[in-house]
Every structure is written in structure tokens, then in C-alpha cells.
Amino acid sequence: xxxxxxxxxxxxxxxxxxxxxxxxxxxxxxxxxxxxxxxxxxxxxxxxxxxxxxxxxxxxxxxxxxxxxxxxxxxxxxxxxxxxxxxxxxxxxxxxxxxxxxxxxxxxxxxxxxxxxxxxxxxxxxxxxxxxxxxxxxxxxxxxxxxxxxxxxxxxxxxxxxxxxxxxxxxxxxxxxxxxxxxxxxxxxxxxxxxxxxxxxxxxxxxxxxxxxxxxxxxxxxxxxxxxxxxxxxxxxxxxxxxxxxxxxxxxxxxxxxxxxxxxxxxxxxxxxxxxxxxxxxxxxxxxxxxxx
Numbered sequence: 066x067x068x069x070x071x072x073x074x075x076x077x078x079x080x081x082x083x084x085x086x087x088x089x090x091x092x093x094x095x096x097x098x099x100x101x102x103x104x105x106x107x108x109x110x111x112x113x114x115x116x117x118x119x120x121x122x123x124x125x126x127x128x129x130x131x132x133x134x135x136x137x138x139x140x141x142x143x144x145x146x147x148x149x150x151x152x153x154x155x156x157x158x159x160x161x162x163x164x165x166x167x168x169x170x171x172x173x174x175x176x177x178x179x180x181x182x183x184x185x186x187x188x189x190x191x192x193x194x195x196x197x198x199x200x201x202x203x204x205x206x207x208x209x210x211x212x213x214x215x216x217x218x219x220x221x222x223x224x225x226x227x228x229x230x231x232x233x234x235x236x237x238x239x240x241x242x243x244x245x246x247x248x249x250x251x252x253x254x255x256x257x258x259x260x261x262x263x264x265x266x267x268x269x270x271x272x273x274x275x276x277x278x279x280x281x282x283x284x285x286x287x288x289x290x291x292x293x294x295x296x297x298x299x300x301x302x303x304x305x306x307x308x309x310x311x312x313x314x315x316x317x318x319x320x321x322x323x324x325x326x327x328x329x330x331x332x333x334x335x336x337x338x339x340x341x342x343x344x345x346x347x348x349x350x351x352x353x354x355x356x357x358x
Contacts, residue, residue, distance in 0.1 A: 068139045070098050070147070072099075074128075081109075098119045098121070102124070121135070121138070128259060130252075149235050153282065153284070166276060172272045174270045180233055193334070200324050201320060201327070202331065204220075208230060208231065210230045216230075225277075226276050242271055243267050249262050249306055293343065301351045
């Protein structure tokens with residue numbers, strides 16, 4: 066049986082569209098748990114769907130903590146947990162293809178398809194490519210987490226499953242292997258990196274895989290524009306949490322600081338679409354995130 070967990074806030078139309086896409090799945094879930102922190106909460110018409118819906122009101126607008134509320138409500142009878150963002154539209158075969166893969170992969174604990182933003186941004190110049198590699202901001206390998214705690218997306222297109230060190234926020238897990246796990250409680254709002262931290266923790270219980278041929282549409286992607294200060298503060302902050310659970314003692318923190326210093330250089334050198342003030346504020350935000358307690 067499949068349980069689906071959705072955290073949402075102030076996106077009623079997108080939520081309805083997601084539920085319709087779940088209704089159109091070739092394999093239907095047993096239950097859909099929605100934890101809703103909308104300013105104006107309106108109960109859903111749960112009778113319109115062929116699966117059970119728990120629509121829970123939350124006064125805590127945090128994707129991570131909302132998901133934790135949902136995790137505590139997942140049926141004990143469930144075998145698989147699918148976590149979906151409220152602004153996604155999975156292809157009709159999404160659940161079936163991933164679950165078929167997990168059923169036939171004894172070593173796997175979780176897997177995901179790929180979204181519109183799954184590919185790492187191309188580095189256009191040799192100088193920039195060298196800089197990002199030097200500071201552990203990029204890798205030629207898909208799905209890795211670098212020494213600087215930077216998660217790398219897909220680097221090339223293929224048809225075969227790719228073993229990964231992290232998964233996107235729209236993934237499916239073997240629930241009995243991860244029932245003790247929760248999302249990071251200190252991340253607020255539409256946070257950044259909560260899925261990276263959660264899936265990295267899950268990798269302690271089995272392997273993670275990306276399935277390049279399994280697709281879902283991700284409409285609103287992120288509220289944080291790259292090279293804006295709020296994004297970079299969250300980028301430095303969540304990676305600090307990730308570093309804290311990575312193996313090693315002192316050297317990993319040196320790598321983390323080295324990557325943050327490198328990203329400040331990259332921000333300083335990136336002129337397209339930014340102003341001098343943007344770059345200064347972004348650099349200060351990385352510094353604040355790095356020093357955050």
C-alpha cells in the first residue's frame with residue numbers, strides 16, 4: 066500500500082491539480098495526507114477522489130515541520146511513502162514505475178524520478194568550471210554530495226537508474242526502513258534543502274536511486290531566485306546542518322568553509338542579471354548563514 070504526503074501553503078489551485086494528477090495515477094495510493102498551513106484554510110471535497118484523504122490544518126508554516134506532522138499520521142499498514150510537493154504534476158505512470166523499481170531492488174531504500182530542474186546548471190566558461198570544481202561547488206558525477214556539502218543534480222541524460230547520495234523532494238521510500246526519520250525541525254517556511262538532508266539520512270538504511278526515464282512536472286520550482294540574499298542565506302544554513310551529519314570531524318568543516326568562500330567568489334564574478342548591491346547582499350548572506358549558530 067502507498068501513502069502520499071503533501072505539505073502545502075496558500076496554493077489551493079495547485080493542490081487541486083496535484084490531487085487530480087494522483088487520481089490519474091495508474092497505481093492509486095491508499096491514502097493522501099495533506100498538512101495545510103494556508104492563511105485561509107478551506108476543507109477539501111474529499112469525496113471526489115478514489116483514495117482516502119486526511120486534510121490537516123497546521124498553524125506552523127514550515128514545510129519540514131508540516132511533513133513531520135504527516136509522518137506521524139502515515140498508516141502502519143503502508144509499505145511505501147511518496148512525498149510530493151504541492152506544485153508538481155507526476156506523470157500517470159510515476160508511482161507505478163518507481164514502486165516497480167523498488168520492489169525489484171532489495172538494496173534500495175528510496176528512489177525518485179526527475180523534475181524540470183533536475184539538471185545542474187551548465188557552467189559556461191572554463192574559468193568558472195575550474196573555480197567551482199576547486200571549491201567543491203560542482204562535480205562531473207550525477208547525484209553526489211561534494212566535500213563541501215553541495216548536492217549535484219543530473220549531469221547527463223541516460224536510461225539506466227543512477228545511484229545517488231540524495232533525492233529530490235518528490236521521492237518514494239520503503240516506509241518501514243525509515244520510520245524513525247524526520248525532517249529537520251529548525252527549517253522555516255518554504256525551506257531549502259530539507260529533502261537533501263532527509264534523503265541523506267535515509268541513505269544510511271539503503272541505497273538511493275534516480276530514475277531518469279520517470280518524469281514529473283514541477284511548476285513553481287523555488288521561491289528563492291539565485292543570486293538573491295535570502296536564497297544564499299538558506300543555502301549556507303541548510304548545508305551547515307547537512308555537514309553536521311556527514312562523516313568526519315574537523316576536516317569536513319574546513320571543506321564547508323572553503324566551499325562557502327568559493328561561492329562568494331562566484332557570486333562576485335557573476336554579473337548577468339545582478340547588480341553590485343545584489344552581489345554584496347548575497348555575499349553577506351552567505352557569511353551570515355555560515356556563522357549562524
